Each structure stands twice: as structure tokens, then as C-alpha cells.
Amino acid sequence: MAPYESDDDTNEELRTGRRKAARYVVPVAVMGLAAATIGLVPAFAGSGDPDLPEITAEQLIEKIAASDVQQLSGTVKVSTNLGLPDLGGLESSFAPGGGAGGSEDEGSSADPSTKLMELASGTHTLRVAADGPDKHKVSLLDKAAEYSLIHNGDEVWAYDSASNEAFHMKDASGAAEDKGKKEEAPKDVPTTPKGMADEALKAVDDTTSVTVDGTAQVAGRDAYKLVIKPKQSGSTVGQISIAVDSKTGMPLKFTLTPASGGAAVVDAGFTKVDFSKPDASTFDFSPPKGAKVTEGDEAKSEDQALPKAEEDLGHGLEGFDGLKTIGEGWTTIARFDTGGEGIPSASGDAGSFLDSLGTKVNGEFGSGTVFSTRLVNALITDDGQVYAGAVTKDALVKAANAAK
Structure with a gap:
């Protein structure tokens, strides 16, 4: 399929599609794994490019915007290569309970804020599941352990099997009388290709080139490839490539390549995906016997509270005077x-x-x-x-x- 290049006459349509897309964030992207927003990357799976009907960039953006996948389960492979310096383990001293002089009373290893840094580098495997707006599960799989975040109704649990510690909080987002009293579990955190695509589409304006660059297979599904590039010089972003499921319109893979070339900075892609309803037991959780349980409202300071997604992703610098x-x-x-x-x-x-x-x-x-x-x-x-x-x-x- 030949690339389709957007021009200035279509920018209003692109912006309309972008605004609609921002309202349709797949609920799998839940709770504090927001660090994955800057980088995830496996290669496109499958052999050969599927033969799909031609589609314009505007039509593909509208397809993403119209996507309303509420139920799914699958596996996401995440790779991050920001080129951060090796701090020789110093970063662990900034985590609650870590570093010299730390103690187990200073925080919980299951607190989501202590897990975010792990996704800032290297390759990770996430197992995800969703069933509507109030049931989500994200598990970070390690060689010998598993860390899970479970949102089921107004309950949010995090569990670290390595330390046998659990972190519990109430999701007060649906209860106005509780707001300000309990921590609110953030929604719409872009930890999946869909969430990242929505963030990328917000950047579509007159400074952006948008094209459809052929097709691919991701996790055994036929997909279109949407490519977003800066028109301006001076940006460190080379391009963003989004593989969009041809049937559901849901992004299956997100890749951010730097202008300097080389490996992708951010790359996230499903290696397996199933759009059927997950078993209800997927979202059940009770702390194992002997597990240390920390309540979210018992956190020692605001720094240990589960960060709100909007503050983390869009307003991280607003606290500085004169920004x-x-x-x-x-x-x-x-x-x-x-x-x-x-x-x-x-x-x-x-x-x-x-x-x-x-x-x-x-x-x-x-x-x-x-x-x-x-x-x-x-x-x-x-x-x-x-x-x-x-x-x-x-x-x-x-x-x-x-x-x-």
C-alpha cells in the first residue's frame, strides 16, 4: 500500500479525530505503571504483510477514535532504551524502604510508586486483562516473581510475590463523598499501545506529518501501520509507528524511534491478545497468608501515594514557579x-x-x-x-x- 501523506487541508479532520481518540482509552491501561509511557518495543510479529483495503490517515485515526474495546486479555512485551546513565544501584536508594538506613517500615515493596522505575529501562513482559471500566489487571512478570495490580470495582490491590507484600487502597473516583479522603486510583494511564497512541495523536497538528505506511501482522492479527513524524527540525523524535488492528481499530503496537537512529526508545506490542470476556476470577484477590498488607492511606508521605496519571504525564512541571x-x-x-x-x-x-x-x-x-x-x-x-x-x-x- 502506498503511503498516504496528510496535507494542511486535512489538519482540522486530524485534530477532530485526535480529540475523539483521546476519549477512548482502553481500560487495561490502569493504575501506577505510568513509567511505561516513555518506551516499549518488540518487533512486529508474523511473516508477510496482509493484503488489506486501502485507508487514508484520516480514516485510520477515526477508526482508532471509534474503537471501544472493553474486554480483552493478553501479553504485552515492553522494551525501553532511553540511554539513561548507569547509576550503579544508586536509584534504589530513592525508593521507599531502599538504600542506606532504609527499613521495612518506610514503605511497601508492593506500593506501585516503587515499581515504576523498573519499566524505565530494559525489557519486560506484562500480562493484561480488562472487563469494562471497573475491572483491570496488569501483572509484571519476572524470572522468579510476579507483581500484580488489580482493580475490581472500588478496590485496588497490588501484590509483590517476591516479598509477599500487598498494597491496598480504595478507588474513590466514583464516590464523591469519599474524594479528598481516600487516594484515587488513576485511570487512562498509557501503559498499552492504545494508551500511548492516544497520547501521540494529541500531538497531531500543523507541525506533524501523518501517513499510512502499509500493513503488518501483530499477535496474529492484521493491522495497518500509522506513521507520525515531526515536520520541524530540532526534535529528538524521529517517528512514531502505531499498528492498528484492522477489525477493532485498537492499537496493537507502539514504537517511538529517535531522530538519532538506532534501537527504538519506546516500544510496546501485544504478543498475544484475545478480545473475549476474561473469567471473573481473574480480578479476584485476597492477600496470601502471612503477607504484609499496607493500606494506601497509611503512606508516610505524599511521595509514596499512587500518582495521578494526569499529574504524572501532563503536569509534572506545574509545581515550578514561572514555568x-x-x-x-x-x-x-x-x-x-x-x-x-x-x-x-x-x-x-x-x-x-x-x-x-x-x-x-x-x-x-x-x-x-x-x-x-x-x-x-x-x-x-x-x-x-x-x-x-x-x-x-x-x-x-x-x-x-x-x-x-
């Missing part, structure tokens, strides 16, 4: 003032470690340090200004110079 954005579309840069003096100086091993994580830069703005991943870069100037975005180092320096 501003520079540019538009894929090259948008967030700018804010830390109120400090940039990166503190250090000597010896500590100084060498900090230097190894960043690159010193100079410009009309003065001097600073750029910290980079394969997708997001951040410039912290010596006077405490921060510029961050999915843009190149040169774009950050240019923005800092222009701000002076």
Missing part, C-alpha cells in the same frame, strides 16, 4: 527557574560523577550543563535556569541565548 514554554509542536521547550545556582560544584569522585552525566556548554546565556537521554535533553544554566524538551542540545542552547 514557561518556548516554541510549538514537537520542538516545544519548557523553561523554569530552580531558584538556585545551577548544578552545585563538587570535587573528587563526586565531581567526576556529575561531570560524566552531563556536557558543559557555553553561549550568550553564560554557561551550563546539558543532561541527555536519547529522547529528552535538559540544560541547567549556572544561574539556575532550566530548559528541557524532546529537542537537541543545540536547540536548548539557542533557546537559552534567545531568552537573554
